[in-house]
Amino acid sequence: MTQLHTINDQQRLKLAPLKIPNRLLMGPGPSNVHPAVLQAMNTPLVGHLDPAFLALMDEIQSLLRYVWQTENSLTIAVSGTGTAAMEATLANVTEPGDVVLVGVAGYFGNRLVDMAGRYGADVRTITKPWGQVFSLSELRTAFATHRPTILALVHAETSTGARQPLEGVSDLCREYDCLLLLDTVTSLGGVPLFLDEWGVDLAYSCSQKGLGCAPGASPFTMGPRAIEKLQKRRTKVANWYLDMSLLNKYWGHERTYHHTAPINLYYGLREALRLVAEEGLEHCWQRHQDNVEYLWEGLEDLGLTMHVEKEFRLPTLTTVRIPEVVDGKFVSQRLLNDFNIEIGGGLGELSGQVWRIGLMGFNSRKESVDKLLEALPLSV
């Protein structure tokens, strides 16, 4: 072994083993995970082409179809966080010049706009104040104006806590021969979702919210109409890592090597999905709804107001108005430092105006709500 130079030790930190505080994660995600999920992630590695691992991939695919209520064959986990899965939806079906209509009523709508533009889309937007949702007639008007190829909507806007209704949207899309792309990052596992019944063509999510897993392996699904658009592309997908025509050969029966999957995260995701299936989707959704109603009641008893109209509120994430006399950042820092409870602040238009409180996956429990409701008044 030739060694050519002297080793520079300036960045050679001498560290102690990891010490991390034990937090109750009630922000917009990640959430605390079920101990069984952490335990599964602690399983020794196998290779990404090991028969045992390939079997696990199949299980993940089936269970993702279950939680999303879809029969889409191309239903996989992307090897990155939710943002990568978001980009995967746009990257695969967008070709330069495609008109992509994005519903923007929060931070993640804006992110879709930015991403779609990078794939050469002719991006159009329809906007609403943050915390509100689009009516079918508003969408209809926008369709008549823009005649989009792809409509991108955020089902559960993590920055506002609002749930976008989907009734009738798919019929509108089919009338215009338009694909329906849906962000379900903060809804999957916690909010009723029926992708096939709702005619959703492309959807993405994350692992660390309603599913109660650690972040880093993110659900992605693509139905037949979207696959047809992928197959008819004139250009290669402008993103190698997220190219579904390649990834599908690894997740499908060919098992062609594409990249080294984050093995341990897939262990965790399989366990998290297994737990949801064991509980049953209906019960899982109901649990999220029951606990959030208990939270809303408690917050109202403290004199606080929710930002979103009750009809459109998410069970997974609640935005609470910060009273004018209160320093919101001071409170959330005190919750973190004195009580080890994390809640989120507002983003963009809602910066400084709301707190964001998540009740997702394993954390959607009465016990979490009680801890927060006790600590919050002591932190003002």
Next chain:
Amino acid sequence: MTQLHTINDQQRLKLAPLKIPNRLLMGPGPSNVHPAVLQAMNTPLVGHLDPAFLALMDEIQSLLRYVWQTENSLTIAVSGTGTAAMEATLANVTEPGDVVLVGVAGYFGNRLVDMAGRYGADVRTITKPWGQVFSLSELRTAFATHRPTILALVHAETSTGARQPLEGVSDLCREYDCLLLLDTVTSLGGVPLFLDEWGVDLAYSCSQKGLGCAPGASPFTMGPRAIEKLQKRRTKVANWYLDMSLLNKYWGHERTYHHTAPINLYYGLREALRLVAEEGLEHCWQRHQDNVEYLWEGLEDLGLTMHVEKEFRLPTLTTVRIPEVVDGKFVSQRLLNDFNIEIGGGLGELSGQVWRIGLMGFNSRKESVDKLLEALPLSV
């Protein structure tokens, strides 16, 4: 909670908790990880903006600089596997029309070609049979012909086991005002690497090989000349997830939210890097070299031949010629099924011709070599 449809239970698998065989991973990666790394990954989650997590990110940055021997401020872990970090290097500095010269002497050289094309590069190649490397004069001739803006080389070609010498390459690049981009996926942590001394402008790697971590959080670094090209772009980076002008605001002092990091993988990466720093780079490199020489000796004693000339062989990954009378696939399946040992097969040009044996990170131990040398003759 309105529930609109009946839940379809067809994909609701009823699974037992995860059971995974205990493999000795001696293929091209992932490798088995140090038990302390798995343990660190088992630490409960905190948020991606938690002060405790931000401190850990800083530690990862310093230690990555140490293992790469660079002072590059923009040295981070990308939230995806090595392929994502590879794509990040090209995506950030390539603009449509840029001449990217790629050295292709293996599978990953070809991958760079495919990726660079997707970012609009005018891709040129210089090729060699798989297992060989480029001489400086061959590179010089290619520069005179192609006058590239970016030269992409694979330092450690995982598909062939060859190590590309870098002496003089950086001077050539500077002469032509060209950036030097280096794949160090199979070298980081196991093979001497001096990025700054060698004038490397962009490099990427993975976590699951020489560093001995689980896959999913991948080292990326970018020096001042590459940053200048990023800052002077006429177009946005054509990849949102991997856009360093955004990511640098999360890893830098602004701490602007970009995506939810794969928290537990960062725990693991921090621990893996901590262990390398504790051992010391010199010793870590020497250990890889000593163990691979022990392996080569043992394989030769079995009558086997290495594919790569000794001078250019990697200490981390060895390609062994499969004797003509032997069914290579049968042997590797038997090793897996009867001995729980994983080795890799050949890719592309070397398909069916070689086995690929990895000795990386925690797995670079005499004990691993002994196990393989014992099992191999019993598996033919």
